[in-house]
Amino acid sequence: MASSASSARSAPWRRLFQDHLSKMATREAALATIARDPQGQWTPRVRYVGLRAFWGQPELHPEAEKQLKEEDGLNPTIFESDMPTFTTDIRMEKADQLAESGGVVEAAIWAKEANNQWRIKGKAFIIGASAEEEGELEARKQIQKGMWLRDAGGTAVGGEWSWEKEVTTYFANHTPVMRGSFKNPPPGHPVTETPTDPNIKLGQKVYDLHDPTARKNFRVVVIRPEEVERLDLNDYENPKRVQWKYIGDDIEKGQRWVETELWA
Ligand SMILES: Cc1cc2nc3c(=O)[nH]c(=O)nc-3n(C[C@H](O)[C@H](O)[C@H](O)COP(=O)(O)O)c2cc1C
Structure with a gap:
């Protein structure tokens, strides 16, 4: 994730968050979802996941790049987003919890090397099923809302961008x-x-990149952030806490976030 570029359209928290991630030895996030308990009460669930690249900007391991070039080919890198991703197995409980709750998540990241805690609230969307499967097209549509073309002039190299190829890239x-x-x-x-x-x-x-059993279970989860909060603990006498709330897109200015400094 460290090398994926932020651009003029990126969220105001993106560059710093990415900088902190790049200093982490491994990039885990504690991911909270909500689930109904046997009495029907909403209850929190949390587990660690390994953060991967921002959606649209995969950071390929050399072995993966080699195999993709020889086999499926790579998607042109025409899209950008501020959406962190992780991968999962559709058989895991978090998948049902996301379906049941409308995808609400909060991810907490302790960027220890930078002495900062980041919290990302938003919606998570699961993709990687066939386009005919229920929910897949809707998830793609929701993810698309957080994607933009990197260069309107179009410097795309390679073939057409496809969702299938992008998921295969993650696999x-x-x-x-x-x-x-x-x-x-x-x-x-x-x-x-x-x-x-x-x-x-x-x-x-x-x-095999298309092993039928593995690919049946493999999924990519894309988090579309709605609120991001940074707690800077570098100076315990003067801790800093900043919150950014997403308030929508502006055709000319791109994404709009409202920044508020809070008492820590
Ligand atoms: C360091 C670490 C990284 C992990 N990364 C992932 C991950 O990227 N995706 C995932 O689904 N589970 C990951 N797990 C396993 C989850 O914590 C969890 O055990 C599993 O996903 C089942 O959770 P669920 O039943 O709540 O869905 C990771 C666990 C650890 C300790």
Whole structure:
């Protein structure tokens, strides 16, 4: 994520957030969702996820780039966004929670090296199913609202940009062992439940970018931020807290965010 550029249209928090991420040894976020408990009450759920590139600006591992160039080809890098991403397995509980709650999330990131906490509230959208599947086109439509063309003049190299190719790019950017994790037995189920499908087992390495079982479960989650907050703890005698709220797009000025300094 460190190298993906912010541009004139980027959100006012983007450059600094990216700078802090680039200093982190590994980029984990605690991701909160909400779920209904057995009594029907909304209740919080939280887990760590590994943040990946901002949507539209993949940061490819050299091995992934090589395989993509030889096989599917790369999407032209024509889009930008301020939407952080992570990948997941559709069989995990967070996927149902996002579907049930309308995608509400909050991600908390402790950028320890920069002594800053970042909190991102927004909506998360899951893509990676076939375009015929329920919800996929709506998720793409919602993600599109947070994307813009990098250069209206069009310096695109390569073929046409496609959603499928972009999701494959994320899959390719996982090691063969990580790709294999999408063929693990169902996450969260008791180990006494032995899978009947012989393709489902632990410890597999996947080289095929279109392995049917792994790709059936693999998803990209795109977070469209609505409110971002930075807590700067570099000076404990004078901590700084800044909040940015998204208030919509302006045709000429691009995205508009209202910045407010808060007491920490
Ligand atoms: C450092 C770290 C990184 C992780 N990265 C991811 C990730 O990127 N995506 C993911 O779905 N789960 C990731 N996990 C696993 C989740 O924390 C969690 O165990 C899993 O997603 C199931 O959560 P759920 O049942 O709430 O969906 C990670 C865990 C750790 C400790």
